[in-house]
Amino acid sequence: VQLQASGGGLVQAGGSLRISCAASGLTFSGYHMGWFRQAPGKEREFVAGITRNGGTTYYTYSVKGRFTVSRENARNTVYLQMNSLKPEDTAVYYCAASSSILSSYNSNYGISPTYNYWGQGTLVTVSS
Numbered sequence: 001v002q003l004q005a006s007g008g009g010l011v012q013a014g015g016s017l018r019i020s021c022a023a024s025g026l027t028f029s030g031y032h033m034g035w036f037r038q039a040p041g042k043e044r045e046f047v048a049g050i051t052r053n054g055g056t057t058y059y060t061y062s063v064k065g066r067f068t069v070s071r072e073n074a075r076n077t078v079y080l081q082m083n084s085l086k087p088e089d090t091a092v093y094y095c096a097a098s099s100s101i102l103s104s105y106n107s108n109y110g111i112s113p114t115y116n117y118w119g120q121g122t123l124v125t126v127s128s
Contacts, residue, residue: 003119005095008092009124031099034114037094058110087127096116
């Protein structure tokens with residue numbers, strides 16, 4: 001299984017960026033997907049999640065209204081559209097895949113052990 005995140009880079013505060021995560025080696029449509037991030041000196045935190053059919057999305061409070069998670073099962077890809085970026089969004093962003101049953105995912109989408117596979121991360125830097 002491979003989760004390849006891409007699209008990170010340097011952006012000014014207030015700008016936008018879309019990062020992607022391409023999955024291979026698994027039946028993508030059978031997995032819920034999540035985005036996490038880890039800022040320098042901080043613990044990894046949940047950012048956004050989306051159920052396997054894309055019907056339900058979840059966000060951490062600090063990104064609600066600014067970030068949008070989506071997926072294209074035909075392309076085995078999950079996206080994170082990030083708007084109105086702030087310097088505090090600077091982090092390495094990781095995608096992750098979960099094979100949990102739906103009821104379990106809906107309760108535990110925000111915690112790392114819910115996810116079976118992790119990508120290598122892509123760095124997003126927001127300058128002030």
